Amino acid sequence: MAQTTFPSEMKSFQLDGASYPGLTRMAEALRARHRFAADIVDRCAALFGARWADEFEELLNALFPTQEAVDAAVKGYAGFAMHSMRLQAAFERDLEYRSKTYEEAAAEVYFNEQHMMEEYLPGLLLSHFLWPHHYRQIRFFDELFVEAMRVAGASSFIEVGIGTGLYSGLLLRRLPHVRGTGFDISPSSKRFTETQIAALGVADRYEARLQDVTQVPTDPPAEWLVCVEVLEHLEDPVAFLRGLRATMAPGGKAFITAALNAAHADHIYLYRTAEDVLAHLTEAGFTLEQSFVGAAYKPSRPGVPVPLAAAFIVY
Ligand SMILES: C[S@@+](CC[C@H](N)C(=O)[O-])C[C@H]1O[C@@H](n2cnc3c(N)ncnc32)[C@H](O)[C@@H]1O
Numbered sequence: 001m002a003q004t005t006f007p008s009e010m011k012s013f014q015l016d017g018a019s020y021p022g023l024t025r026m027a028e029a030l031r032a033r034h035r036f037a038a039d040i041v042d043r044c045a046a047l048f049g050a051r052w053a054d055e056f057e058e059l060l061n062a063l064f065p066t067q068e069a070v071d072a073a074v075k076g077y078a079g080f081a082m083h084s085m086r087l088q089a090a091f092e093r094d095l096e097y098r099s100k101t102y103e104e105a106a107a108e109v110y111f112n113e114q115h116m117m118e119e120y121l122p123g124l125l126l127s128h129f130l131w132p133h134h135y136r137q138i139r140f141f142d143e144l145f146v147e148a149m150r151v152a153g154a155s156s157f158i159e160v161g162i163g164t165g166l167y168s169g170l171l172l173r174r175l176p177h178v179r180g181t182g183f184d185i186s187p188s189s190k191r192f193t194e195t196q197i198a199a200l201g202v203a204d205r206y207e208a209r210l211q212d213v214t215q216v217p218t219d220p221p222a223e224w225l226v227c228v229e230v231l232e233h234l235e236d237p238v239a240f241l242r243g244l245r246a247t248m249a250p251g252g253k254a255f256i257t258a259a260l261n262a263a264h265a266d267h268i269y270l271y272r273t274a275e276d277v278l279a280h281l282t283e284a285g286f287t288l289e290q291s292f293v294g295a296a297y298k299p300s301r302p303g304v305p306v307p308l309a310a311a312f313i314v315y
Contacts, residue, residue: 013046013049013050013053015027015045020057022060022061022065023053023060025060025067026041027041027042029074036078036081036082036085037130044132044135052135062199062200063196072122073125073126076122076123077123077130079119080120080123081123081127083119087265088263091263092304096270097263097270098263102234105265105266108265110266113187116189121164121189121192124163131296133294133295133309136292136309137228137257137292137294138170141167141170141255144313146175149171149175150174150175154224155179155223156224157171157179157224158180158218158224158225159171159182160183160184160226160230161230162184162193163193164196165189165192165193167228168182169196171226172202172205181207181209181220182208183208183210185212190208214236214239214240221252222244222247222248222252222254223249223251224253225255225256226254227256228255232259232260232268233266233267234268235268237258244284253314254286255311256281256311257309257310257311258310259308260272260277260307261307262296262307274293274308277310281314286315290312291312291313292312293308294309295308
């Protein structure tokens with residue numbers, strides 16, 4: 001499956017501090033304390049342009065409005081990224097993720113309140129804008145799935161594995177008449193999402209519920225379903241996908257993604273290619289409508305696995 005690029009990506013945009021105070025605060029915090037990511041904000045701004053800057057600035061102002069809050073989020077991002085880089089170096093050598101059960105990952109990550117609130121959730125949230133494959137995936141979601149919801153006059157959605165709540169928040173902001181229900185196993189994800197949704201001013205149209213979606217079917221049935229980067233966290237993604245397929249209302253559509261070749265503390269199931277994910281979706285009864293594949297960076301030498309984001313619109 002070919003990697004996707006967007007013709008609208010710009011190459012010459014530069015941030016100015018007066019228009020983008022949140023991004024400027026973040027860039028300064030990274031430059032001052034986290035040299036490995038010293039120029040990442042400027043590089044993304046040059047690559048993705050004003051639309052990226054406007055969207056990111058709005059989120060930063062809502063969620064991290066003070067220098068202190070930005071500094072804490074940036075510290076979380078640095079820890080999250082360094083942790084990933086260390087595990088990725090071991091993965092490049094071993095070509096396997098470190099063996100771990102779902103229960104071990106859940107205890108280490110999802111139920112570890114301090115780790116979730118200080119590192120994992122702020123880190124993941126910022127990575128959605130600072131890692132090119134993550135941001136391109138958002139654009140694919142926005143331009144194809146959210147747009148299809150808008151055209152169809154969608155009234156509701158569910159998101160499974162809300163994590164940071166970023167995708168739910170984006171949907172609620174883009175579609176002012178839509179209501180959402182989000183599910184996650186982690187109390188920290190529920191809290192972080194609720195804080196974000198409230199800060200964005202859309203809490204009256206959203207409910208976050210604590211629920212292990214591998215055990216209990218989600219309710220209500222989903223006309224529009226979103227599930228971003230959950231499959232690789234599970235021991236048996238096909239069983240989970242079959243459960244998701246069963247919760248779909250007739251005629252419903254789903255946006256389902258997976259991280260491939262991306263070592264992380266809670267990544268258990270190793271997907272090596274987008275075709276592997278598509279085979280699981282098909283086995284679970286989904287039919288492909290459109291797909292996206294994006295790479296985190298160019299491989300340092302031929303044959304070295306690179307983290308990929310693969311997203312699928314299915315019905
Ligand atoms: C990588 S995060 C998902 C990212 C998120 N969609 C976002 O955009 O920020 C994985 C999430 O899946 C949740 N999760 C893992 N197993 C789950 C399960 N069985 N039921 C519900 N949520 C689960 C975790 O708590 C975590 O919040």
